[in-house]
């Protein structure tokens with residue numbers, strides 16, 4: 001049994017139930033789990049840990065690649081299994097626990113967690129729990145639909161629990177490129193000069209002795225929860241495409257553009273989807289996650305290849321993807337998130353980075369994470385890794401949320417994830433503001449007139465006019481800067497009646 | 498005459514007065530001038546441009562490496578010669594013009610200006626004005642006490658004006674390492690694996706035909722205006738050193754530490770000065786600017802070598818430095834600021850980055866630039882390049898300013914230059930907060946109790962307690978967040994009476 005999946009016979013003795021394996025994990029431990037944007041997460045251990053926590057205290061520090069699927073984050077949070085969590089999540093129940101302060105959430109740039117573990121700035125991983133399609137004869141772990149931090153966890157943990165997922169096709173072998181920087185000092189350059197290059201192994205090298213348990217699972221990844229494009233996201237896509245056409249015309253890039261990065265979520269997916277109707281050809285992606293739109297562009301031939309750290313698809317697209325897996329073999333590379341997001345590579349390749357803002361302000365500062373300035377939505381994810389180092393850093397957002405009660409263009413964002421220095425272009429369904437080379441006083445009118453919802457423009461103009469009286473590089477009326485949030489709380493809308 | 502300084506005889510015909518050379522510059526042009534933290538700035542052309550502007554309209558876009566000396570920035574601003582300015586400045590008169598909105602100031606990460614010029618995101622340089630110690634036989638320009646953006650400007654400008662400064666010793670030849678990344682795509686890795694490596698030329702390769710004018714000058718750089726260490730900066734230095742000793746003891750680094758970066762200004766210089774009394778040996782620097790403290794550490798032998806983009810010294814130290822120039826030849830490398838600050842290199846080398854905050858908040862967000870949230874002080878400089886990518890990102894500040902009327906630890910900074918993600922350690926004269934691996938709710942008490950001035954701690958505790966009632970990942974009372982700034986304006990102090 002499982003000869004294809006466990007190719008080192010002596011490891012067969014390590015096969016056990018999740019409940020048995022869960023005993024390796026002790027209260028207070030630091031656990032690193034695979035999983036990135038719902039892809040390639042461990043399926044059985046979260047349930048086993050929740051089960052165990054019914055009868056004994058079990059509070060862990062949980063690290064992952066990014067968000068988990070299968071409600072694992074929520075279930076573990078509700079069971080009190082997760083005391084500390086990093087570097088990203090996107091679960092409603094966990095989010096609640098974070099915002100009440102029951103779970104300590106350390107929100108990190110996704111390229112940095114591995115680096116901090118390596119340099120000892122974070123406590124070491126006790127146990128890694130990683131999903132795999134197979135274990136090779138020399139103990140190498142072949143990941144499934146994501147790499148994320150799996151390689152880092154598996155290599156640094158004292159013990160490794162492998163979940164072999166029979167529902168993940170064995171043919172995924174060969175899609176991964178496992179390369180990690182070595183500890184400092186004596187680190188070399190990352191030898192990646194193009195999105196398509198391969199530098200490493202197709203499996204994560206792990207000494208077989210450190211594989212402490214193997215669990216057999218059979219449940220698929222959770223499908224993507226991105227919503228389909230709508231009128232507003234279509235408009236945003238059109239603005240972005242027209243802008244990129246201008247860049248090509250101006251000679252700043254060829255019709256293959258620069259390698260594309262597109263963030264998680266509905267809007268970024270929709271914008272990428274819009275590229276189907278674009279004149280661009282032979283594009284490449286160097287991104288964190290591939291959503292449905294990336295597969296569509298590979299199928300249409302507009303995208304010649306895509307590099308990422310995970311693949312997160314709708315149920316229908318996932319089925320099609322698996323059916324045609326061979327056709328993607330030479331065109332998709334899955335890398336550790338430290339490499340997919342690495343400042344060195346992002347800067348060298350000169351990406352076009354497309355990420356979604358919750359809100360942005362009239363000077364171009366972006367809030368990606370904190371609703372109302374205080375409450376965590378998901379986390380900064382890779383948006384900072386990309387926005388800081390890309391050739392073009394584009395942030396998109398619908399101009400309003402909650403049916404118009406919230407303007408996503410505000411006088412001053414009450415939480416800054418990306419400063420004006422890291423934002424080149426802002427886009428809403430109303431239009432696009434190209435901020436390159438502009439001072440804050442020049443940015444403000446452009447952002448107000450091009451991106452804000454017309455209903456909110458008079459209020460924004462009035463704020464700016466008042467602010468300009470006080471002078472400064474970045475004029476503000478501090479006493480008024482957050483009045484809109486108070487108004488929303490009080491009146492149910494940011495709009496002045 | 499000048500055979501040593503102008504080694505290509507045909508270029509002798511290009512020698513002219515600054516007034517003659519200034520005619521090459523037309524109203525509306527973009528001019529790139531050498532100069533970085535008062536070092537190696539062009540001395541004659543700023544005066545000639547001011548002179549010209551008396552009789553004709555002359556409004557330029559002025560790019561530099563960083564701040565200029567010799568009051569050039571102020572004189573040009575007052576004369577109206579500077580309409581747009583990037584990427585950094587530190588001049589009182591120019592600052593006033595920026596804050597009234599008369600000069601548009603584009604505040605940039607210092608590693609990015611060259612990149613944006615190269616990719617066409619900024620308007621091209623019409624004329625470069627660069628100080629040199631000499632021009633080589635093949636037209637190469639040997640910079641003086643800084644490299645900054647000089648190589649980028651000289652290579653990209655349509656015309657180059659060279660100021661040969663006879664007061665800058667010819668023996669500076671050989672200190673510079675001129676290497677710049679090529680345009681994308683097809684860019685390789687930056688082959689710098691240690692702070693001391695050399696990758697490029699000792700002069701900036703420029704085709705002699707593009708050298709349009711040569712001016713002979715003889716005035717020295719402005720001396721550094723950093724103040725001497727005082728009781729508070731000594732205390733800050735002690736906290737930093739004790740912390741680094743702990744890092745060595747914990748095995749996270751050896752006694753040579755990691756390559757050091759130290760920001761401009763009084764405090765960073767004082768902290769570095771404090772390392773004289775530290776147990777660390779064989780240290781290296783990979784920084785932007787070398788201040789007096791770096792030379793002291795080279796002299797004491799604790800620093801084995803230093804890489805930077807400029808050398809900015811007090812008058813006394815400058816004299817000593819020039820006198821003993823040969824002793825530094827093998828131990829100092831001057832690089833373009835794109836390389837001294839490059840994310841790729843900073844991340845690879847794993848620097849200890851030490852920068853100064855104007856103020857920071859209870860969650861670890863840092864304001865380096867905007868006094869009162871609106872008025873520009875100097876600019877973000879290289880602090881973001883280093884803080885984001887360093888192995889350890891340390892920000893220091895005195896706990897109060899203006900005799901205690903301003904707390905530099907506040908509930909919420911009204912301008913964010915560095916988000917909590919990019920800040921590992923905060924230090925004031927009162928103590929140090931090690932924020933690594935902590936969630937915002939854990940950071941706040943640590944920052945308040947360890948770094949804030951005791952007079953302000955009760956107010957900060959009260960704010961935090963109130964904020965916690967509202968919940969969230971990063972609790973705040975938005976209506977109260979900036980009340981301290983209002984109080985300072987109204988009552989002359991942030992302190993509640």
Ligand SMILES: CC(C)(COP(=O)(O)OP(=O)(O)OC[C@H]1O[C@@H](n2cnc3c(N)ncnc32)[C@H](O)[C@@H]1OP(=O)(O)O)[C@@H](O)C(=O)NCCC(=O)NCCS
Nearest residue numbers: 263264265266267356357358359368378380381382383401
């Ligand atoms: C910002 C982010 C939450 C947007 O997600 P999205 O799915 O594209 O956008 P949506 O418009 O559907 O908004 C998601 C929710 O935020 C709400 N929202 C949007 N703007 C808001 C605002 N200004 N204030 C409050 N809520 C807002 C929406 O109403 C929606 O709420 P709902 O789930 O209750 O309906 C998401 O992109 C994110 O987490 N980004 C940070 C991480 C990141 O950028 N990673 C990039 C590399 S992968």
Ligand SMILES: CC(C)(COP(=O)(O)OP(=O)(O)OC[C@H]1O[C@@H](n2cnc3c(N)ncnc32)[C@H](O)[C@@H]1OP(=O)(O)O)[C@@H](O)C(=O)NCCC(=O)NCCS
Nearest residue numbers: 760761762763764853854855856865875877878879880898
């Ligand atoms: C932040 C910065 C201005 C501090 O400079 P410094 O010389 O070390 O510090 P000082 O304590 O002397 O402060 C400088 C001035 O700011 C004022 N200041 C300090 N904290 C303040 C605060 N919280 N609010 C208002 N003013 C404040 C001081 O009173 C002083 O004013 P003065 O010149 O009128 O006396 C300077 O480091 C800077 O410009 N940093 C940004 C660029 C950078 O970090 N580059 C790093 C790579 S080189």
